[in-house]
Amino acid sequence: GAGVSQSPSNKVTEKGKDVELRCDPISGHTALYWYRQSLGQGLEFLIYFQGNSAPDKSGLPSDRFSAERTGGSVSTLTIQRTQQEDSAVYLCASSLDGTTLSEQYFGPGTRLTVT
């Protein structure tokens, strides 16, 4: 079946602009995660959605970052007033049920470059 998809695959934006990154999880997966991977670094947790529960936003680095998950499926990560340090690969993952430690399947990522 279809895996996790993300769009766009690459995004170049000017400093100060807003960007929206999209994630389509695997159908039926109730848990969705956003991570950030900077060059040569590990994956940094950003935000976690589980069903209809309030999201865990503890990893968002600043109030310029926000995310939504509409209808329990597609998620959008928004970065306002982008800065050069926001340049990274943004990875989305989904799992069947976040409360059972089910495997997280990653999308291909969106490479964001802020010039």
Add this chain to the structure above:
Amino acid sequence: GENVEQHPSTLSVQEGDSAVIKCTYSDSASNYFPWYKQELGKRPQLIIDIRSNVGEKKDQRIAVTLNKTAKHFSLHITETQPEDSAVYFCAATPRAGGTSYGKLTFGQGTILTVHP
């Protein structure tokens, strides 16, 4: 919060040798420890995981060991092959319940190169 340290940052071995990557974690409540492999330009993929009720798990050439007392876990790859070359990440989940249940804290990654 949870902190995961991973060593070494780079590892170079000859084909057929074994490779060992080690991670330590700080939160004694962590109870799930997955390992991900990320090939160049590709997404991370789960290769093996271990839960806190076991000490070792094997899957063909890959094994993971867990020492909860010392708060460290290791990935062992035997009979390495060039296609094992990739970045490997360890991770830990810090809680057993609540909204942070699935959240993973990752190590910094190990670049493994297997020379033919």
